[in-house]
Amino acid sequence: MHFELGFVLLFSIATAVAIAARYFKFPYTVALVVAGLTLGVVHAFEPPHLTKDLLFAILLPGLIFEAAFHVEFRKFWKNKLAIHALAIPGVVAAVGVTALILSPVVGGLDSVRDFGFIHALVFASVIVSTDPIAVVGLFKALGAPKRLAILVEGESLLNDGTAVVLFTLIVAVAGGAHFTVGGATMDFIRVAGVGALIGGGIGFAISQVIQRVDDAMVEITLTVIAAYGSFVVAEHFHYSGVIATVVAGMLCGNWAASTSMSPSTRVAVESFWEYLAFALNSVVFLLIGLEVQLGSLLASWRPILLAYVAVVAGRAVVVYGVSALLRFTPERMPWSWSAVLTWSGLRGAISMVLVLGLPEGFAHRELLVNMTFGVVVLSIIVQGLTMAPLLRRLGVSGLKxxxxxxxxxxxxxxxxxxxxxxxxxxxxxxxxxxxxxxxxxxxxxxxxxxxxxxxxxxxxxxxNRFHEEEHQEGVRRMLIVEKDALLKAYQRGVIGKEAFEHLVAELDERLAKVKDPEGHVPLEQSSPSLPDAA
Incomplete structure (x- = not known):
């Protein structure tokens, strides 16, 4: 079958699935995977294969840029500790914990020989990145707190880059490369850091051009250049294309779009990227289902189930550990959110493409491929279908x-x-x-x-509840204004340090009694840093 005809069929199927999913109120991404599995079993047609070139050249940059473009940097930065803790050291810890759980249980199976810790590490690095697309839509539909959605989306944006870099390092070690903790840390910082600089440079340059034009079609094209250009340039020089695209997307979405685009242009740009994300997600999730060989997975059902349990357990350890540490910061969150964050860690196309990129002669390659495909499908179907009941059971849904x-x-x-x-x-x-x-x-x-x-x-x-909500919101905003005025008065030398700290402590006490409408522990409770009152 011709490549072009295959894509026409994919989009036709995706459209039919979208209509059916909306009618039956079924998670769209889960429906796509199930449809792909069904079509794969009956061999309805030969689809394009989910290869690294297809994902990295066409699908991934667009999906990452769209997600970063719509993330509000102010809210992202308010949750920087939680997001970065989950996405960088949390990913490293999840790889280690998953491998420690998995290596003895899979290695102990009669059907598996010589499956050691290094093979478990390779699998853990493949499967660690999350794809929350299936659950973020549910969060919005069920009225879950906005901060919870920011945590899930923000972590996913960063942990993709962390996972790709870790996978590269671990596979190199498995191939016999020399390993030191210091060297691996420096490699990670170099790959991710330079990727961020490349994305920042391209995003800044594109934003400067957008400021000087007022043409919706040209500005849409410029954002496409920012998305794919940052990814291609970073990957060409062997740095993190994912991190580069995230930074470029956040710059374009939070700076260029808000300060340089006219309202009509911004509507056009956002509509373009929303459609592109819908189209790319449709292709990705259908191809995930079509790529899976059910017969091969059923033959490896024991290691797949063990791997799935290990992956969920590893994520739970990391999420609850990070949540416990955050209890001592202004970014603390309810324990019910920790359960949601654990269960929202669905796996997606990046894991499948990474495992397919293993060398043909790599030890246990076929088993690793089956385990990865099986865990991806199980996470999408099992966790995707049970997320809504979990949100309701924990009282997080906030249905309106x-x-x-x-x-x-x-x-x-x-x-x-x-x-x-x-x-x-x-x-x-x-x-x-x-x-x-x-x-x-x-x-x-x-x-x-x-x-x-x-x-x-x-x-x-x-x-009375609407009046109470408005009153709380008004009080909270006025208290923040008061704190800002106190800080400026201290900076000008109008009041001294002791008076400043005393007054801020009073305001913090009042802020603590005001409920944040997004379910966030007020960050304003923490006293601002004291600048020199010169």
Missing amino acids: DVYQEKYELARGRVGAIHAALTALEALRRTRDIPADVVEQLERDYQQKAAAAEQELSALKQQT
């Missing part, structure tokens, strides 16, 4: 009732209408639009504002 949805719609309308009225006032001053047109538009929007505010007021009269 009818009043909550109506309230959010009304509040959104009020905010949008008042933003339009503010823009009309600016147009009146600049005279870009004739005064009579501005006046007519103002009258229309004022009528809309009155209707929206009346609807909002009626909803607030039906229950």
Whole structure:
């Protein structure tokens, strides 16, 4: 079958699966994998194979850039300790724990001979990266806390790069290369650090160009260059293309898009990347199902099950360990979130491509391939299908009732209408639009504002909780303003260090009593660092 016809069939199947998944309220990515497995069993057609070239040249840069583009850096940075702990030392620890659990149990099977710790390490480095696409959509649909979604997405963005670098180092050691902890650490820092510099340089350059043009098609093209260019350049020089693309995506999404793109251009750019992510994810998850040979997996069911248990146990040890350490920081989280983070660690295409990249003569290669494919499929199907019940059981879902949805719609309308009225006032001053047109538009929007505010007021009269939420949000914002004013007064020398610390401690105590709407322990409780009051 021609390559082009294969992709047309993939997109046709993905469209049908998307429609069916929406109708039956079934997780889309899980449905794609099941559809791929079914088509693979009946040998309906010969699809394109999920190779390293296909993933690295076409699929991976687009998926990573889209995810990084939509991550709000401010929220990402507020959770930097948790994200970096899970994605860098956490990944290293997960590889070690998984290998320690796995090597004796798989090596003890009668059907497996000479499966040692180094082979378990190779498998652990292959399987350690997570792919949360199947669960992040559920988080949004079920109203899970936004901070929890940021933790899952942020960790996944960084742990892909960590996993690829670790895999390269461990396979080299398995092949006889000399290993030292110091040397491996320096190699990791060099590969990841220079990758970040390359991504930052390309993202900065693209952002500068975007500032100087105002054409939606050109700016979409520039973001595509940033996504694929940063990945290709970093990989060409043997640095981390994943980290480069993450940095470039966050720069373009948080700087170029917010400061340089017009509203219409930003809508066009975001729509393009949302569609591209949908298309690429459809291809990836279908190919995962099509690539799996069920007969081969069934023959290796014992090591696959043992590997799956070891992977989940290794992740649980790391997540709960990091959560325990975070209890002593402002980024602490509920223990129920630790359970969700453990179970949301689904595995995806990167693991499959890495294991297929092992040399043909590598010891236990076939077993490692079967274990990886089996764990990927089990994680997507088992964890993907049980995530929603787990969220509900732990009380993390926060499903919205009818009043909550109506309230959010009304509040959104009020905010949008008042933003339009503010823009009309600016147009009146600049005279870009004739005064009579501005006046007519103002009258229309004022009528809309009155209707929206009346609807909002009626909803607030039906229950006190909306007023309480608004009051808490207002109090929290004002306390943050007070802290900022105190810091500026201290920097100017208006108040001394003792007075500053005393007043900030009072504000911290008041902030501790205010509930954060995203379920975050207020970071503002921690006192700001004391600069010199020069």
